[in-house]
Amino acid sequence: MATTRSEPPQCSAPISEEILLEYWMAALDEAAETAIEEHLFACDECGGRLRGTIALAEALRDVARSxxxxxxxxxxxxxxxKAExxxxxxYTPPRGGVVACTISADDDFLIARLVAELAGLPRVDLGIYDSEGRERGRMADxxxxAAARAVLYQESATFAKAAPDDVxxxxxxxxxxxxxRVLGEYEMRHTRTIPGPAAW
Incomplete structure (x- = not known):
């Protein structure tokens, strides 16, 4: 049975996906951007990978914006x-306090503004816990x-609309x-207000 061999890469110095994404987002300095552009003009392989990186980033952005x-x-x-x-x-729950929250069928986004002192910290994680203190999930780094002294957490609107009363x-x-070290703890007490049974 014949096997199909993938073509070896033609580029001797392929640009990483991370750099391609930074180039597309205009996050490189002028010298690096110029060098990348010169490479892309001469390299169909990296140009194709840039197009793939852009398509993936656009798809992820569309999902995030949903x-x-x-x-x-x-x-x-x-x-x-809001402008759109x-x-x-x-919601802006008080640090160390509780906020009553809900979501309606017409809401597109559900945001918790978590205020804390964030300046000078090497890494901040967001832990998600149930009312008994069991960790349900974690977002690392x-x-x-730091200037706004807040982390804006977007809860899944799809999840929240189907959720029962919960903490x-x-x-x-x-x-x-x-x-x-705990910078802030915020208790969100969700009340279901959308008619019909919850999904679980």
Whole structure:
């Protein structure tokens, strides 16, 4: 039975997907951007990989903008969503306190603004816990806006719309050489207000 061999790469110095993405996002300095452009003009292989990277990034962005993912977002994301006429339900739970929350059928995004002192921290994780303190999930090394002193957590609107009454505890954790330190704990008490039975 004949086997199909993949063609060996033709590029002697292929550009990594990470650099291609930074190039597409205009995140490189001028010298690096110029060098990448010169390479892409001469290299069909890397040009094809750039097109694939762009397609993947666009697809991921579309999923993130659907409100269906649990992700960390920025203030710019929230402002843009509102400017586009999307409905954003946002809560700012007090650090160490409780907030009653819900979601309606018409809401596109569900955001928790978690305020904490974030300056100078090497890494911040977001832990998601149930009411008994069991960890349900964790986002490692989340992006933070130290100047705004907040992390904006987007809960999946799809998940929340199907959820029964529930309690979720969010913890911002500074991960340092000596271990973890709690920067803030925020209890979200969800009440289902959408008619019909919950999904579970």
């Amino acid at each position: 409100g269906s993912l649990r992700v960390i977002v920025s203030d710019d994301f929230v402002r843009q969503a 006429g999307r409905t954003v339900r946002e 989340v992006p933070v806006d 979720m505890v969010l913890r911002l954790l500074a991960v340092e050489a000596g271990g973890e």
